[in-house]
Amino acid sequence: MSDTISGTVLSGVTLSSAQYADPVAIEGIIDVAGGNALVAPLTWTIDVTGTIAASDDGGVLLLAGGQIDNHGLVTAASDAVLSTSGRAFDIQNEASGTLASASGDAVKLSGGVTGSTLLNAGLISAGNAGIGLQIGAAVAINEAGGVIEGGSAGVVLGNVASFDNFGTVGGSTGILVPIGQNYVDIVQGGLVSASSGPAISFTGGAVMTVTDTLTVLPGATFDGAAIGGQVADLVFGGTTEGTFVNPTQEFVQFNTISIAAGATWDLAGISTISSSFRNDGTLLVQAGDAIDFGAAVSGSGVIDLAGGFVDFANTVAAGTTIDFNAPGSFMQFNQSHPFSGTVEGFTPGDTIDITGFGASQQLSGTVAGNVLTLNNGLAPLYVTFATAPGPLAVVAIGGTNPKTFEVVVPCFRHGTRLLTPSGLRPVETLSEGDEVITLRGEVRQIAWRGRRRIDCRRHPVPESVLPVLIEKDAFGVGQPCRDLYLSPDHAIWIDGSLVEIKRLINGLSIRQVTVPTVTYYHVELESHDVVLAEMLPAETYLDCGNRFQFEDGDATISLFPDFGALARDPGRLYAPVVDGGPDLARIRAGLQYRVASRGIRQKAGNFQVVADGKTVAPVWSADRHRIYRLPPAPCDLKLLSTASRPAELDPASEDWRWLGIAICDAVLDGDPVDIAAPFFGRGFHGPEHAGDGWFRWTDGTATMDAAGARELAFTVRAVAPVWDVPAPSCGVSVRHRA
Template sequence: MTTYTLSFANLAVPGTGSNAGNTDTVSGQFTIDFTNNKVLASSLTIDGVDALSAVGGSGGNIGTFSDNEDGTYNVGMTNLGSDYNFVMYFTGQNPTALGRIIYQSANGRSFDTGATSSNYYAPNNDLPAASAVACFCSGTHILTTRGNIPVEALAVGDLVVTASGATRPIRWLGHREIDCRNASAKIRPVRISAYALGPDRPARDLLVSPDHALCFDILGDALVPAGALVNGATITQPEMDRVSYWHVELEGHDILLAENQPAESYIDTGNRAFFVESDVVSFGAEAVARTHAGFCRPFHASGPLVEALRAQLRARAEALGWTLDETPALDLHLLVDGVRIEPIVRGSACRFQIPAGAREARLASSIARPVDVGQSDPRELGVCVSSLTLCDGFGADRQIDLSDPRLDHCGFHALEEGARRWTSAQTILPAEYLRDWPDGAFLRVELCGPPVARWIAPASRETLARQPFTIAMAKPSQPLEPTV
């Protein structure tokens, strides 16, 4: 069982009018039940660590905590009054600091509490969901006065060469290993393919965390997080089991050269405790005072500048030989207890045989994001399903209601007009359905809707890779000659 120890103090959420109701999603392997009226309180134990929690407000509070079965949990609060605080106290770990806590409600509204948490602990294989972490992946080459050095081979005091051509000593290094299996797009690293941003930019494939900002010169230098540039072609978020994230901190925020691509150095936004080396250095800055104003360049996560950059990167992908294909390439299959089962296909219907005693069935397929081909939908979409039916082959059928709320937490996207649902890369069939068919069953999947356009890779990217490109990147001065 994963251990989490959290303390959220005075997390007043704005915008909750009288008798408001919200559903906030948080990550972590724990369950909790609020039962009292005015001040909801409960106690629980996580791996031997005692915990107390409370929710207070001016209304007649009612709260519930439910498991989504996908690594996230929903806390539902009703009758919260005009304002409320969500306070959770855990004991048993040394206090550290974490950054801002942002809640996102079920209707898509985000609430930045402006508050910080304390007493936070997560094991080496988990990324704190409340913190944006900007890191390089192991193997990334950083330009130093000794040449291009893998980030994991750097040491405090090494001299890096910045995008301006200056040399600056490394002040601090931090790293952490992350379990990426079944991780969300907020955690999985972004791969910027070689030449995706211009000739020799990057010189090799560059892998960074989604929040790591790259530097571009468009109407002046600007920082844009890698996650905002994912296009499904030259910039992707590949599946991987584990990754080691690394930070490189200088005396101030600056622009490093990673695989010849300008990219930000570490700036402390309250997440230093996330790293293994967190007990080595503590510079004591207040998390609430850390804003993008402390960045060395203007920061843009969205807006016209980012959209213009995305359009130019799409043009670059097409120049490199990437093409759009709108024909189905579903690779639709069923994973039953880890064993792949191929479908029998007739028209738009696919039928899978589920063996007796099956405990888990995942409907898997290729995925695509409409946003990567110029649409506004950012979801990762698999196939569009109009019906799901289980049968035993002897006339006993059971149609799965696509409005079943259990599907909301099993990898299905929300029910759409016309009683259809999109799957994600791996959509889990609720276990209750399998238990009703202990001797095995057939699963019939009826598909509908047009396929999502996807990018097709060129046979070779070398021919056009070094052609001039119109994006004016943040260019370094002449780098220093490597010294031995």
């Protein structure tokens, strides 16, 4: 049995079994000037297709819970729908329904119990000081197309509340969880906007217990920040791929951040994640994107590096997989925190950096099976690969403080010719089964050839992938017989040893060149060997099970092993590797002797002070001391110079930093400048001490913060020498930094 209220009723209605049957349908109009429009003292089911209006008080008051199914209009001066009991309720606001309040809360369900629900597909709206929806101990869902808006807040959630948003929520604050409200779960898949406050705010108190959760789904939009208050966890969920740009600018103060199992998220832009991070799904890091993890990383998911950068400043637990899924991908971790994850897909063009070493520490590596062991003289470090990674290079990066080492993979470049029984043939024309001639004069078959194209412009450390040019006759007449290009970490054979070519760069006869892209070819024989590339002895590929990572075909390429000092299995090498010490210095000295025989000498570098793009001449100069008068207004002040790398000019040096000018005793308007002061801006290397005091080198282009000073003075400790190439030159220009 049911009942219907039709027509127009101008006084408040109180539902009682003596007058109305349950359920009751409101098909007409209840329009009340004073008091509540409709009161249900007992549990009732109310279907609204008409209008309920209260111009001075509340719309529908549930005193014992019940059910409301609204297709019509409920409007009130205060609360449009209010439930104050401890009884369960079930409220549905259909797509055609409106629940609106002029000055109170549109829907206030503070007396609910677990098991109560609200479903909104229509409009829930409150006035300037009101709340759209206030709910506790219940489940509320705002469907796609549903709108919940309030002047002070769109939604306010109390203890044990669950709110799923697939529609639109708006207010001064979008969604608010007040202080002391626990076990609140929010699923956000729609739009949450805030006119002046945060889009979502979990309010922490003096004692912060983490009990709340925000789950973000693909397609979610935030107009405003989401603040966790250190009492909530953030979860990226869903089953389709989601994208969020610069997430840590939007999501702050969350206790933990995670990606749920089965979820895939592209966290684009540049982000620093300071919270503990758990990944049980897939995290995509595309080219140009970077994520710094400041806390521990765990989980059973995959971090998919599609050309992007990740930095782990803390531990990485076992179960985490780092998949190098595109050339140019870059991973960094600190040696003081264990990296226990697994690396997949590591190929030429990819890079692993290990930071946190002391200035005098050295690092060497060996590969056994699928494990790279890194020895630093203290406790060894281990990097586990999903499959045997092949030969790897471990090399110190010059100019880094703390000291950083880099792990890369080595190969050969397109157009490079290998000696075969039929003469020199371009590597791209060779395939499995073709024959090459080795250093010993043996004829051997190619077991496999792989290829990988690299976009050097998008690589985070281009120097690790850009090809190295070896000029014709650099090692003697006919060695090579024409200009030869190798990847930086490919080893050549010289004096019975293998030496990576980047250790022999001198800036002249052997120098790194800039290209937009390069394709590296790997040529493998049945065992590691040395072949003749443009008649220069160079190593072949040493297979460790990673050939599946390359494709076969034609392209622009690099012919030799790739990037960094290789962590090769010594038992399988053709010859021992020389990576430093007197043997390397002797080989480099021989190369420099050949350079000197061409009439090339070293000369002093030069420098200038530039303010707002104009050279500033010193007003006083004596010996190594300079004084400059600066423009009256704050200016863009630079110290520019020629620059060179010590290791390119001195065979015994292992300093690969770009050095310009070293200065000390800086003074601004008569006041000494501390060696660590902000005056020393971008382009200055760290402070160094020798003999009589402290000084700092530039890299050739350094900025100085004069802080409005009118006079600058400093002492020139040294200016790095550069090569003096006589005309006609060999095509090499001295590097100027500007």
